[in-house]
Amino acid sequence: MTRRRQLLGVMAVAALLGTAAVGCGGSDDGASADGSVTLEFAQWWAPELPAGSFDKLMTEFTAQNPNIKVKLLSGPYASTKQQLVSGAASKTLPDVVGLDGAWVNDFAKQGAIADLSALMTDANYDQNQLASQIQIQGTTYMIPVVNFVYPLFVNNDLLSKAGVTTPPSTRTEFLDAAKKVTALGGNVKGWALPLDTAVPNGIQNDVMSWLWASGGTMLTKDGKPDLTSAQVKSTIEYVKSLNDADVIAPGSLTMKEQDKVEKFTTGQVGMVIDSLAHINLIKKNNPSLNFTVLPLPAEDSYTGKRGIPYASWGIGVADSSEHKAEAFKLVEFLMSKEKNAELSTLANGFPGNKTAEPDFSNSDPLFKTAFDIYQAGYPANEFVGLPKSEDLMRSFDEQLQLTLTGKQSADHTLSKAQEDWASVL
Amino acid sequence: MNSAKLDHAPPAPPAPVAVVAPQTRAAPPGRARRFLAKSGAPFGYLSPTMILIFVLMIIPIVMVISYSFKDNVIVQQNSVFVGFANYTTVLTDPDFLAALKNTFVFITVSTVAHLVLGLGFALMLNTSLLSGWTKAIFRIIYILPWLFTVAVIAVIWRLMLDPSGVVNYLLTTLGGMQEGVNWLSDPGKALWALTFINIWAGFPFFMISILAGLQGISGDLYEAASVDGAGPVRQFWNVTIPQLRPVLISMAVLDLIWTSQQFALIWMTTGGGPLNVTEMLSTYTYKQAFSSYEFATASAAAVIVLLLTMVLAFFYVRLQKER
Numbered sequence: 001m002t003r004r005r006q007l008l009g010v011m012a013v014a015a016l017l018g019t020a021a022v023g024c025g026g027s028d029d030g031a032s033a034d035g036s037v038t039l040e041f042a043q044w045w046a047p048e049l050p051a052g053s054f055d056k057l058m059t060e061f062t063a064q065n066p067n068i069k070v071k072l073l074s075g076p077y078a079s080t081k082q083q084l085v086s087g088a089a090s091k092t093l094p095d096v097v098g099l100d101g102a103w104v105n106d107f108a109k110q111g112a113i114a115d116l117s118a119l120m121t122d123a124n125y126d127q128n129q130l131a132s133q134i135q136i137q138g139t140t141y142m143i144p145v146v147n148f149v150y151p152l153f154v155n156n157d158l159l160s161k162a163g164v165t166t167p168p169s170t171r172t173e174f175l176d177a178a179k180k181v182t183a184l185g186g187n188v189k190g191w192a193l194p195l196d197t198a199v200p201n202g203i204q205n206d207v208m209s210w211l212w213a214s215g216g217t218m219l220t221k222d223g224k225p226d227l228t229s230a231q232v233k234s235t236i237e238y239v240k241s242l243n244d245a246d247v248i249a250p251g252s253l254t255m256k257e258q259d260k261v262e263k264f265t266t267g268q269v270g271m272v273i274d275s276l277a278h279i280n281l282i283k284k285n286n287p288s289l290n291f292t293v294l295p296l297p298a299e300d301s302y303t304g305k306r307g308i309p310y311a312s313w314g315i316g317v318a319d320s321s322e323h324k325a326e327a328f329k330l331v332e333f334l335m336s337k338e339k340n341a342e343l344s345t346l347a348n349g350f351p352g353n354k355t356a357e358p359d360f361s362n363s364d365p366l367f368k369t370a371f372d373i374y375q376a377g378y379p380a381n382e383f384v385g386l387p388k389s390e391d392l393m394r395s396f397d398e399q400l401q402l403t404l405t406g407k408q409s410a411d412h413t414l415s416k417a418q419e420d421w422a423s424v425l
Numbered sequence: 426m427n428s429a430k431l432d433h434a435p436p437a438p439p440a441p442v443a444v445v446a447p448q449t450r451a452a453p454p455g456r457a458r459r460f461l462a463k464s465g466a467p468f469g470y471l472s473p474t475m476i477l478i479f480v481l482m483i484i485p486i487v488m489v490i491s492y493s494f495k496d497n498v499i500v501q502q503n504s505v506f507v508g509f510a511n512y513t514t515v516l517t518d519p520d521f522l523a524a525l526k527n528t529f530v531f532i533t534v535s536t537v538a539h540l541v542l543g544l545g546f547a548l549m550l551n552t553s554l555l556s557g558w559t560k561a562i563f564r565i566i567y568i569l570p571w572l573f574t575v576a577v578i579a580v581i582w583r584l585m586l587d588p589s590g591v592v593n594y595l596l597t598t599l600g601g602m603q604e605g606v607n608w609l610s611d612p613g614k615a616l617w618a619l620t621f622i623n624i625w626a627g628f629p630f631f632m633i634s635i636l637a638g639l640q641g642i643s644g645d646l647y648e649a650a651s652v653d654g655a656g657p658v659r660q661f662w663n664v665t666i667p668q669l670r671p672v673l674i675s676m677a678v679l680d681l682i683w684t685s686q687q688f689a690l691i692w693m694t695t696g697g698g699p700l701n702v703t704e705m706l707s708t709y710t711y712k713q714a715f716s717s718y719e720f721a722t723a724s725a726a727a728v729i730v731l732l733l734t735m736v737l738a739f740f741y742v743r744l745q746k747e748r
Binding site: 109 | 499500501583587588589605607609610611612615692693694695696697698699700701712715716717718720
């Protein structure tokens, strides 16, 4: 009898565990007995904002929409990406998702994110207030909530110590300034170029930015790669000339973005192309660093508007969500004039709503300077919306590394990259 | 014979209900039930583990294997069976072959170095030439690398091996070198630098295991060897090594398996670069899945890694059985 009881007990535990394990794979539709809906919102924004500020915004949303609760799933950018890639594959994405423009095409192709054009129409949403929308074949899948631009950060003290009196505005002036800063000696170099292939966004932010600043493009009008064009070749040859002049901080082939920021913060490099989002971090880590932000240098003969690279905190809705209308209410809330301005101010970015005006009164004056640069030029990031954009950056990165290490010519690099990209685009 | 007898036997008088009833209930359980209870009980006890293994291991492995035979899996709704096409793609991909070669170098050098360093430090900690306090201090120092998480190890070594980091500072200041070395970004040095970091991070586990093995060797064996005229070197080769052999082989096989699965350290230090010289099977598979969204080829690569690991696991299990 005792034995039978033991056996039954073990079987019961096993059955319970089995049920629990299988149950883990099931999904909850987010609706509770009282008729309220709980939306899951996965993003990397909350950890990058002042503590508690994003939760406060969500509380305000819930106050305005008592039947909708929001459960924030917050994590760093990289882990959020992995979570979303897995969720997209298994069709278990949270209801609302923070998106990077580089992911949109792949998620849309998988049918993981919803058609926002239809949701906007259903909700009678005025699309004219949006600064931009990320579309795939005419359908919107992502709305940029906050934009972060990448101007040129310049260490004023190093440049003046090196005898650079005029801020570099052209490629020639930049090379000259970088040479002079490098000539200061020690561990100081003129520029930092992060080409780590694990996260190859250095190609977007630090290489192609030179192309966009001169009004160039890496794509044809019909969206095909155009890497063998004279403009792209000029860009690559310019980057190589900086490398040959030994003005780039050593270790660039495996340098990560955070290494670049660290080197600029510690005064080891005179100039970097970096996100405005890092201004506070730099000032926190080195309050005495005297630096400013400038438009990216362009080709010497270029007089047109300058493209400035940007990254966005984008938002989308999961196609598998059973509460798309409620999810879009959250999107509407974050894109409203008042809240979008508030969020942009908190994030030190530029609003995705054209009518929103960020409050720079309590911000660092550099944000106002950057806003002026942003308004004088145009946001440029041709990787946004491309399929497998990270893979495209990586394949270009690997080819560029071969050129910088003298293993192949710039022409060969571009024709090989063109071949790689053509198989994707 | 018995049945014939029964056929011709006179009909038995009806038995009283009170007597028959217990007999009909007791008859089937009897031997069969005891047998079932006896043979089923172990499975009952094992069933929680078996269910978990089935749900968390068998199902994912079967899914990955099935993905490896399909095209456009996960990213498209209707994937099709393509046979071994993904395996052909992977096995003819120069990046995969480079990753295979790099992984071989990485795990072989790491394992040999782990064994040699682990044995050396274990012998030092087991010696009678040092006092107990000295050995305790060194034991703590030596085990420190094992206590750090991979993320911390990656950050520490990235900072130390930075072109303007501590290692280059020491080499240029004390070592008389003119210029610092790009340890992790020079294609000629990155794989060795990465292997060094992995050796540093992993040797304490070998040291502790071998030390436990050393402390289990009977002093009588050394005494007998000494009486036979064997010196310290002879004793090491003829007593210590044979006695440690099962531990050393088991540890080596396990280390080969573990190191072949190393991902986080590589990803956080070099990311497979520069110029793919530190690309390993793990990073190659990750990039296929999470960067190229080629889950089918990623699955094929993962199955190949699984097969290679199973060969090692087979030797490990066989060794364990021999013991």
